[in-house]
Amino acid sequence: MDTFKLEIVTPNGLIFEDEALSVTLPGQEGEFGVLAGHSSISTLLEAGVVDIEKTDKVVESVLINWGVVNVDEEKVVVLVEGAVAIRGESESDVARALESAKELVKSIEDSGAAIATVSAKLENAAQKLL
Amino acid sequence: MANLKDIQRKIKSVSNTQKTTRAMKLVSTAKLRRAEELAKRSRLYSDKLNQVIAEIAGRIKCHKVGGIDNRCFIDIDNPKTVDIIFVTADKGLCGGFNIQTIKAVNKLLAEYKEKNVKVRLSGVGKKGIEFFKYNETELFESVVGLSSKPDKKASDEFILNSIEDFKDGKIDAVHIVYNGYKNMITQELHVNKILPVDTEQFECGEAEKSSMLEIEAQDEEMMLDSLVNRYVEYSMYYSLIDSVAAEHSARMQAMDAATNNAKEMVKSLNVEFNKARQAAITTELIEIISGVESMK
Numbered sequence: 001m002d003t004f005k006l007e008i009v010t011p012n013g014l015i016f017e018d019e020a021l022s023v024t025l026p027g028q029e030g031e032f033g034v035l036a037g038h039s040s041i042s043t044l045l046e047a048g049v050v051d052i053e054k055t056d057k058v059v060e061s062v063l064i065n066w067g068v069v070n071v072d073e074e075k076v077v078v079l080v081e082g083a084v085a086i087r088g089e090s091e092s093d094v095a096r097a098l099e100s101a102k103e104l105v106k107s108i109e110d111s112g113a114a115i116a117t118v119s120a121k122l123e124n125a126a127q128k129l130l
Numbered sequence: 131m132a133n134l135k136d137i138q139r140k141i142k143s144v145s146n147t148q149k150t151t152r153a154m155k156l157v158s159t160a161k162l163r164r165a166e167e168l169a170k171r172s173r174l175y176s177d178k179l180n181q182v183i184a185e186i187a188g189r190i191k192c193h194k195v196g197g198i199d200n201r202c203f204i205d206i207d208n209p210k211t212v213d214i215i216f217v218t219a220d221k222g223l224c225g226g227f228n229i230q231t232i233k234a235v236n237k238l239l240a241e242y243k244e245k246n247v248k249v250r251l252s253g254v255g256k257k258g259i260e261f262f263k264y265n266e267t268e269l270f271e272s273v274v275g276l277s278s279k280p281d282k283k284a285s286d287e288f289i290l291n292s293i294e295d296f297k298d299g300k301i302d303a304v305h306i307v308y309n310g311y312k313n314m315i316t317q318e319l320h321v322n323k324i325l326p327v328d329t330e331q332f333e334c335g336e337a338e339k340s341s342m343l344e345i346e347a348q349d350e351e352m353m354l355d356s357l358v359n360r361y362v363e364y365s366m367y368y369s370l371i372d373s374v375a376a377e378h379s380a381r382m383q384a385m386d387a388a389t390n391n392a393k394e395m396v397k398s399l400n401v402e403f404n405k406a407r408q409a410a411i412t413t414e415l416i417e418i419i420s421g422v423e424s425m426k
Contacts, residue, residue, distance in 0.1 A: 007178075009174055009175050009178045010175060011171070011172055011175045011364075012171050012172075012175075013171040013174060013175075014174055028353075042182065042185075042186055043353065044353050044356060044357065068179075068182060068357055068360075070181075070182045070185065077178055077181075077182065079175065079178055079179055079182065081360075
């Protein structure tokens with residue numbers, strides 16, 4: 001399967017830069033997935049979870065609060081304001097990441113209904129890791 | 131012949147100054163490290179954001195996508211009113227750091243004056259504000275304290291007026307002038323035109339023509355609007371961060387130079403002091419010898 005280059009950039013620096021098989025993004029019009037060779041698109045992202053399928057088929061989840069994605073044929077650049085990666089070596093690491101992710105969710109205002117979905121997704125992502 | 135006491139006093143005062151400048155240098159070095167770290171991390175985001183904006187602007191220019199007539203992406207040929215925002219430091223003692231920015235602002239002001247364009251000048255940083263107040267140039271908005279401690283919220287509020295006025299058509303361009311950080315010893319002056327998004331550098335090449343812009347959101351205008359807001363806000367914030375890093379590096383250098391100068395001065399004063407001391411001894415000896423001679 002083809003891969004593409006994925007970059008996730010926050011004001012605090014690069015948090016992900018690697019080849020990926022696919023990525024699922026929380027667009028304003030709903031979730032959408034991107035595979036290699038996707039046509040160019042620029043769109044806004046809402047608060048939600050970005051699922052990255054890495055080359056080893058492991059899925060990594062990153063929570064974001066707002067962002068912009070710029071897709072072209074070989075590269076996907078995701079610009080986000082705030083992001084927390086749900087990952088960790090041990091159970092406690094994952095729990096800690098989940099904690100800070102929840103804090104980020106709380107800080108997102110005026111999207112009442114969406115928060116519940118996002119929280120549920122977070123739990124799911126964490127469950128998979130444990 | 132200078133008095134021995136006088137020279138001694140001078141030496142003491144110069145070495146005291148040297149102590150002060152050295153301390154200031156150390157403080158700046160420490161602060162620079164932190165500011166530099168922050169600037170470096172933000173630079174990547176800022177670069178990427180600029181890239182995305184430029185790409186969108188370029189595609190809009192090359193394709194005239196979907197009849198988008200967002201003001202932010204269209205070159206305005208005959209501006210009537212423009213906003214100039216400058217960022218200087220709140221404190222002095224940093225060499226030519228502030229004056230360079232002020233000079234660039236003055237140059238821009240003169241250019242616009244020639245074209246009979248009305249300019250609204252806004253500024254961050256005490257030094258620049260003081261300068262323009264002294265010269266009786268009216269400031270539209272001014273903030274003190276933001277340039278030494280950049281704060282995203284405060285900077286967003288500061289720039290908000292300009293964004294809205296631009297969208298309402300009250301102003302036709304927004305420039306940000308600031309002195310940015312290049313490396314430990316150089317600062318780089320930036321005169322950035324942030325609104326409308328600069329599309330001149332964007333050539334409509336083959337690559338741009340082949341890749342279509344597709345904007346997912348139903349409301350294209352809204353997406354562009356919100357993106358432009360973020361872009362301008364972040365540009366403003368980034369200028370502040372970059373400016374702080376540059377300020378500290380400029381001050382570090384200025385204070386280093388001052389410390390070296392003080393060192394030189396103490397050296398030459400010491401030589402002068404020794405000469406004066408020797409002269410005094412010689413005079414005393416001559417006096418004694420001539421006294422002895424006259425007793426014979």
